[in-house]
Structure formats: structure tokens, C-alpha cells
Amino acid sequence: MNEHTIYLGGGCFWGLQGYIRKISGVISTEVGYANGPTENPSYEDVCHDSGHVEAVKVTYDADILSLDHLIQYFLRAIDPFSINKQGGDVGIQYRTGIYYIDKADKAIIESTLARAQSFEGKPFAIEVLPLSNYYSAEEYHQDYLDKNPTGYCHIPLGLSDEPLVDDNAYNKPSKEELKALSPQEFEVTQNSATDAPFSHDLTDEFKPGLYVDITTGEPLFVSAHKFESHCGWPSFIKPIAKDVIKYYQDDSHGMNRIEVRSRIGNAHLGHVFEDGPNGSLRYCINGSSLRFIPKDELKGTKYEYLIPYIED
Numbered sequence: 001m002n003e004h005t006i007y008l009g010g011g012c013f014w015g016l017q018g019y020i021r022k023i024s025g026v027i028s029t030e031v032g033y034a035n036g037p038t039e040n041p042s043y044e045d046v047c048h049d050s051g052h053v054e055a056v057k058v059t060y061d062a063d064i065l066s067l068d069h070l071i072q073y074f075l076r077a078i079d080p081f082s083i084n085k086q087g088g089d090v091g092i093q094y095r096t097g098i099y100y101i102d103k104a105d106k107a108i109i110e111s112t113l114a115r116a117q118s119f120e121g122k123p124f125a126i127e128v129l130p131l132s133n134y135y136s137a138e139e140y141h142q143d144y145l146d147k148n149p150t151g152y153c154h155i156p157l158g159l160s161d162e163p164l165v166d167d168n169a170y171n172k173p174s175k176e177e178l179k180a181l182s183p184q185e186f187e188v189t190q191n192s193a194t195d196a197p198f199s200h201d202l203t204d205e206f207k208p209g210l211y212v213d214i215t216t217g218e219p220l221f222v223s224a225h226k227f228e229s230h231c232g233w234p235s236f237i238k239p240i241a242k243d244v245i246k247y248y249q250d251d252s253h254g255m256n257r258i259e260v261r262s263r264i265g266n267a268h269l270g271h272v273f274e275d276g277p278n279g280s281l282r283y284c285i286n287g288s289s290l291r292f293i294p295k296d297e298l299k300g301t302k303y304e305y306l307i308p309y310i311e312d
Contacts, residue, residue: 003027003061005060006058008020008055009056010074011087011094012054012087012153013054014141014145014153015145015152019159020056020160025060025065031055033050033055033093034055036052039133043137054093069166072112072243080116081125096127099129110128113126159242162242165244181214188288189214189269192259200234203234205234209292210292212291213269216262216267225238225239227276233270233285233286233287235284236282237283245261245262246262260272
């Protein structure tokens with residue numbers, strides 16, 4: 001194994017450890033206290049503003065899991081804009097940070113964060129620092145959710161089961177490249193137009209397959225999550241992964257809605273509503289914003305690793 005270690009602060013370390021340890025390529029995890037001014041702090045010290053951050057020591061096999069991908073998984077589990085707060089936990093010990101012991105990691109961390117930051121409209125609040133004053137937490141904190149399966153956790157642990165759609169694998173198209181779109185595809189994705197109901201072939205498409213952003217090719221939805229909503233547009237209960245969709249308040253046309261856009265292409269996709277089947281959401285998506293790739297055409301392509309998710 002090509003062992004490498006990084007330290008991550010992302011709110012309560014019980015949940016972050018439970019989430020991180022499920023990621024393929026992670027060898028071991030340990031929770032502790034990092035980057036505070038005093039030696040050997042207790043949990044009580046940390047809870048009373050010792051200045052340390054609750055951190056997870058992550059040892060991983062770099063031949064299986066790159067640091068870039070690990071940080072992408074980390075970003076999925078946190079609110080990167082929140083200061084001294086994650087979930088319901090508030091305090092300096094719950095700040096977000098990435099702490100390295102190998103100086104070469106700094107450039108990778110900064111590059112990954114800068115790329116993710118480019119898809120957002122405001123700056124991240126994530127500190128990137130060399131590790132200092134790290135101490136293992138008390139034994140009862142280690143693997144806390146294994147010992148207390150119903151214990152507090154601010155992170156949906158199922159996020160680690162979603163496929164990682166590498167944000168470095170797709171690029172926002174140039175104006176010249178966008179000319180390849182049809183007039184309707186351009187109007188929908190670039191000017192937030194809407195397909196007429198029941199007008200697009202993908203509304204009635206239910207074969208196994210993958211739905212990607214028509215402007216970038218970034219995977220967005222799978223057939224396993226598509227359902228017949230009878231609303232006139234392709235409908236899904238959720239995206240293929242949490243981080244491929246961006247959400248915006250939309251008060252246009254006298255309505256109060258949540259618009260959804262693709263992460264990398266920033267293409268208008270449609271809207272999300274709370275009236276999906278069995279209490280789920282309904283992602284109401286314009287067919288003109290999607291390209292459908294049948295499951296039997298994915299083998300041998302860069303999408304092949306997503307085949308197991310097509311009909312989960």
C-alpha cells in the first residue's frame with residue numbers, strides 16, 4: 001500500500017469519522033484534537049474554547065484514493081461557507097480545515113479547493129494549515145458511531161455511497177462550443193427557457209441508462225431514480241450525487257421555486273419540488289438540458305464506473 005495521511009476538520013468528529021471511513025481507499029481513521037495552542041487537551045478543554053479543532057486523522061492508500069478525490073468527498077459532507085459551525089454544532093472546535101504533514105500536499109489541497117470554489121458565488125471558509133499540536137481523543141470518542149449506532153451524527157452517512165463525479169474531468173464549454181447546441185437546447189441551458197410539456201422524447205424514456213449535462217457531459221441523473229410524474233417533463237427523485245447539482249432561489253414569473261443548475265456547466269436544468277413519490281423530492285428537468293446514454297453503451301467509456309448505479 002502507498003500509505004498517506006491527512007487531517008480533516010469538519011464539525012463533530014463522530015460523524016465525520018463515520019463518513020470518511022466508508023470511502024474506498026481509506027485504511028484507517030482516528031479522531032483527535034488539532035491546531036490548538038496547548039498540549040494534551042481534554043474533550044472538556046476543547047469544548048471550552050481551547051482553540052483546538054475536532055479533527056479526523058485519515059490514513060489512505062494513495063494508489064486507490066488520491067488526495068484530490070478525498071478532498072472532493074470531504075467537501076460533499078460539509079458546508080464549506082460556514083464559520084465555526086457544522087450542522088447543529090457551534091464553536092471554534094467545529095471549524096472546517098485541512099491540515100497536512102507533507103508540504104507537497106499543500107499545492108494539491110489548494111488546487112482542489114480553488115477548482116471547487118470556481119463553481120460557487122462566495123468564498124469558502126476552510127483553513128489550510130500544517131498540522132500542529134495533534135493529540136488523539138479519549139477512547140470513548142474513537143469509532144463512536146460503531147459503539148453508539150443511534151448516536152448523534154450531523155452527516156448523512158449514505159453520501160459516501162454516492163459515486164464521485166470528478167469535477168476535474170469536465171469543463172464548462174466556450175461560447176464557440178455552445179453553438180453546437182440546437183436553438184432550444186441553447187435557450188433552455190443558457191437563458192433558462194422551458195420545454196413545452198410532453199414535447200421532449202426523454203419525458204417517456206425509461207430504458208436503463210445515464211443522463212448527462214448536454215453542455216459538458218457531466219453525469220447528473222440515472223434511470224434508477226427516474227419516475228413517471230405525469231407532469232410533462234423528465235422527473236427524478238434525486239441526482240446521481242449530491243455535489244453535481246446547484247440550487248438557487250427563483251422568484252420569476254410570480255412564483256417561488258428552487259432552480260437547479262449543473263455544477264460545472266452552470267446550465268439551467270429545471271426546478272425541484274417536494275411532491276415526489278413516497279415523500280421524496282421531484283427534480284423536474286427539461287429534456288433539452290440532458291443527453292441520455294443507454295446502459296449498454298457505457299462500457300469502455302469514461303462513464304463505465306457508473307454502470308452499477310444505473311439500476312441500484
